[in-house]
Amino acid sequence: xxxxxxxxxxxxxxxxxxxxxxxxxxxxxxxxxxxxxxxxxxxxxxxxxxxxxxxxxxxxxxxxxxxxxxxxxxxxxxxxxxxxxxxxxxxxxxxxxxxxxxxxxxxxxxxxxxxxxxxxx
Amino acid sequence: xxxxxxxxxxxxxxxxxxxxxxxxxxxxxxxxxxxxxxxxxxxxxxxxxxxxxxxxxxxxxxxxxxxxxxxxxxxxxxxxxxxxxxxxxxxxxxxxxxxxxxxxxxxxxxxxxxxxxxxxxxxxxxxxxxxxxxxxxxxxxxxxxxxxxxxxxxxx
Numbered sequence: 001x002x003x004x005x006x007x008x009x010x011x012x013x014x015x016x017x018x019x020x021x022x023x024x025x026x027x028x029x030x031x032x033x034x035x036x037x038x039x040x041x042x043x044x045x046x047x048x049x050x051x052x053x054x055x056x057x058x059x060x061x062x063x064x065x066x067x068x069x070x071x072x073x074x075x076x077x078x079x080x081x082x083x084x085x086x087x088x089x090x091x092x093x094x095x096x097x098x099x100x101x102x103x104x105x106x107x108x109x110x111x112x113x114x115x116x117x118x119x120x121x
Numbered sequence: 122x123x124x125x126x127x128x129x130x131x132x133x134x135x136x137x138x139x140x141x142x143x144x145x146x147x148x149x150x151x152x153x154x155x156x157x158x159x160x161x162x163x164x165x166x167x168x169x170x171x172x173x174x175x176x177x178x179x180x181x182x183x184x185x186x187x188x189x190x191x192x193x194x195x196x197x198x199x200x201x202x203x204x205x206x207x208x209x210x211x212x213x214x215x216x217x218x219x220x221x222x223x224x225x226x227x228x229x230x231x232x233x234x235x236x237x238x239x240x241x242x243x244x245x246x247x248x249x250x251x252x253x254x255x256x257x258x259x260x261x262x263x264x265x266x267x268x269x270x271x272x273x274x275x276x277x
Contacts, residue, residue: 004260005267021211024273046139047207048149048273069142 022049022064022103029092029103033121036061036102037088043081045071054087063089064103066116074106074114085109126209135206145207152200156266158193162186163262170243170255180242187241194229212272221268228261 038056045051050065065071065081081087088108094101106115129135138145166186169179205212212218235254239246246254 004257005264007264021208021215021272028274044208044211047141047145067142067145068140 022051026092026103028094028096030095031092033090033105034093034102035088035090036063037086040081040083040085040087043083045081050081052081052087054089059100062099062101063087064091064101065107066104070116071114074116075112076114080109122213123210126213129206129209132206134203135209138203139207148200148203152197152204155193155195155197155200156269159190159197160193160262160266162190162193163258166190167255167259170251172252180244183242187236198225215272217268217271221265221272224261224265224268228258228265231257231261 036054036056038054038061040052041055041060042053043051045065045068047067049067050071052063052065054061054063066074071081086109089102089104090106091102091104105117105120106113108114138148163186165173166183168174169177169182174182205218231254235243235246235250243251
């Protein structure tokens with residue numbers, strides 16, 4: 001049975017591809033905040049996680065924002081996060097440096113701050 | 122395939138669940154209840170087939186555990202596609218989800234085959250047959266649970 005489980009998990013990793021889905025929790029991040037500024041290229045909002053593709057210094061980053069209720073609580077309105085908008089994000093990047101991915105704690109559109117995770121620094 | 126997945130995402134339930142806080146939480150919770158009932162009964166059931174708790178008559182135990190497991194499976198199979206529909210295009214490309222679907226189908230096939238041949242209480246099946254089924258079934262359902270959980274944590 002152990003063998004079976006191992007095979008299942010290995011198969012899972014084998015089939016894994018670059019799907020733009022979010023991650024649960026923070027275990028996959030570095031634990032340290034960084035700040036990035038760029039232009040939104042693609043938007044996929046909604047449960048279970050909102051995903052933005054943002055061009056930052058010529059590279060495309062996957063930026064994980066909140067579920068609809070979290071974005072709404074932060075004060076974001078429909079259409080605030082849309083293609084072509086400049087965004088400044090503060091959050092934790094993936095520990096795996098080859099994965100250009102960041103989970104947002106707070107973000108700025110212009111001068112206005114939107115706090116997704118008030119309980120995190 | 123792309124068009125089909127996009128059509129799935131455009132259905133009314135998918136659109137509702139994508140933005141609803143409590144609706145999504147309810148479906149997600151029902152999916153977990155289904156898994157809890159299924160795996161929570163499959164584990165003692167298969168351990169009994171492997172020789173645990175021999176003092177408890179097998180038929181008595183199976184009469185309780187098989188219907189509960191089946192109910193859990195139905196609940197999970199009804200709610201799973203709803204959760205999938207919210208992000209059909211992304212989820213379809215996730216290896217853990219593909220592996221999970223294969224494991225669920227294998228587990229279901231194994232259960233249907235043995236119960237079709239030997240009935241609800243598996244009267245008359247050989248020890249060897251029961252043990253093989255129990256190990257295979259445990260592998261399928263625990264593997265499916267592990268793959269399902271990894272969808273949320275290991276996607277990239």
